[in-house]
Amino acid sequence: MSDALLEIDDLKVHFPIKSGLLFDRTVGHVYAVDGVSLKVRRGETYGLVGESGCGKTTLGRGLLRLVEPTSGTITFDGTDVRALQGEKMRLFRRRIQMVFQDPMSSLDPRQSVESLLVEGLKAHGLHKDKADVQRRLRSTLDSVGLPASALNNYPHEFSGGQRQRIGIARALVLGPELIVADEPVSALDVSIQAQVINLLGDLQDSLGLTYLVIAHDLAVVRHISDTIGVMYLGSLVEEADGDQLYERPLHPYTKALLSAVPIPDPQVEDRRERILLAGDLPSPAAPPSGCRFRTRCPWSQQRCAEERPELRVFDDTGQRVACHFAEEILRGELEMHDVRAELVRPDSDTAPAVGAELIQTRTDLPAP
Ligand SMILES: Nc1ncnc2c1ncn2[C@@H]1O[C@H](COP(=O)(O)OP(=O)(O)OP(=O)(O)O)[C@@H](O)[C@H]1O
Numbered sequence: 001m002s003d004a005l006l007e008i009d010d011l012k013v014h015f016p017i018k019s020g021l022l023f024d025r026t027v028g029h030v031y032a033v034d035g036v037s038l039k040v041r042r043g044e045t046y047g048l049v050g051e052s053g054c055g056k057t058t059l060g061r062g063l064l065r066l067v068e069p070t071s072g073t074i075t076f077d078g079t080d081v082r083a084l085q086g087e088k089m090r091l092f093r094r095r096i097q098m099v100f101q102d103p104m105s106s107l108d109p110r111q112s113v114e115s116l117l118v119e120g121l122k123a124h125g126l127h128k129d130k131a132d133v134q135r136r137l138r139s140t141l142d143s144v145g146l147p148a149s150a151l152n153n154y155p156h157e158f159s160g161g162q163r164q165r166i167g168i169a170r171a172l173v174l175g176p177e178l179i180v181a182d183e184p185v186s187a188l189d190v191s192i193q194a195q196v197i198n199l200l201g202d203l204q205d206s207l208g209l210t211y212l213v214i215a216h217d218l219a220v221v222r223h224i225s226d227t228i229g230v231m232y233l234g235s236l237v238e239e240a241d242g243d244q245l246y247e248r249p250l251h252p253y254t255k256a257l258l259s260a261v262p263i264p265d266p267q268v269e270d271r272r273e274r275i276l277l278a279g280d281l282p283s284p285a286a287p288p289s290g291c292r293f294r295t296r297c298p299w300s301q302q303r304c305a306e307e308r309p310e311l312r313v314f315d316d317t318g319q320r321v322a323c324h325f326a327e328e329i330l331r332g333e334l335e336m337h338d339v340r341a342e343l344v345r346p347d348s349d350t351a352p353a354v355g356a357e358l359i360q361t362r363t364d365l366p367a368p
Pocket residue numbers: 015030031032050051052053054055056057058059216284
């Protein structure tokens with residue numbers, strides 16, 4: 001039997017762009033998720049990172065079918081999720097729960113904690129036995145470190161960290177196996193972030209949970225992820241065991257993301273090369289041809305515009321990368337070039353990509 005609890009194969013979520021008086025004409029598509037394949041093993045934490053707008057949230061929503069995927073397969077515990085309907089779909093939804101970024105906007109301020117937690121139970125017909133409901137609510141609150149008295153309070157009466165505990169309790173009350181946590185700590189003070197991350201770790205140990213943690217910040221997923229996937233403009237560009245990704249990032253985009261994460265050792269920090277990545281992603285409605293990252297990549301070559309790189313296994317570490325030139329870049333055989341100079345060549349017949357002028361390759365920068 002596969003050790004994957006969740007397996008996604010070539011998943012695409014494309015949103016139509018409508019025009020016309022009645023918005024009845026499709027004039028294009030937003031390629032929010034454009035062919036992602038990944039596996040989340042039972043009991044592991046899979047961290048999915050990438051800039052805002054790269055499709056992370058859509059991927060999370062797509063696998064729960066909160067948005068309907070355009071194509072591809074989703075297999076959960078051996079079941080084809082896209083074929084589920086009616087009661088089977090309802091039962092599936094109990095097994096995967098989401099934790100959202102901003103607990104204040106995901107929790108209805110007019111509902112008490114009790115009513116927020118019971119809501120999920122009601123949706124699954126688990127609210128009829130009152131004594132059982134009370135037992136469930138109390139033990140769930142206890143597991144997230146909140147007292148039973150919190151049941152009578154309202155979201156605004158709690159701090160940000162406590163509200164996120166309520167958000168986690170809401171997901172847990174249904175006894176899920178997989179939790180999709182979308183930016184679970186990015187709305188919290190840094191001092192509180194560690195507490196919530198530790199809580200997620202403790203819950204994973206005690207309940208045997210599997211996590212898909214979505215974040216824009218590599219620093220957040222670093223300490224909790226067994227596997228990290230890096231997304232760029234709707235695609236997975238690199239995937240590796242947590243430590244491996246930090247020790248040997250292969251994809252230029254991962255290198256750029258890691259440049260923003262400080263290294264605690266000042267000697268390493270001083271010596272390391274930085275790739276500054278600034279500006280916006282190109283529009284997911286008009287992604288560049290070939291490699292999606294090529295318009296911001298200081299190593300891009302002609303082939304990158306012509307051929308979209310597959311996510312391929314790089315070596316026996318299992319690390320996967322979608323870059324034609326990962327080997328050459330690793331061996332230092334490719335010259336870096338200034339992306340701006342490349343894109344504004346007078347004979348260039350393509351417009352510069354949004355934000356492309358902002359990438360610079362620098363080695364002389366102070367630590368952030
Ligand atoms: N319902 C929708 N209709 C049309 N476009 C959408 C829809 N939902 C998301 N998008 C677009 O899809 C792209 C990916 O969005 P998504 O929210 O998945 O990215 P993200 O990486 O999670 O970013 P963020 O961290 O800001 O949420 C964006 O360009 C977004 O505008």
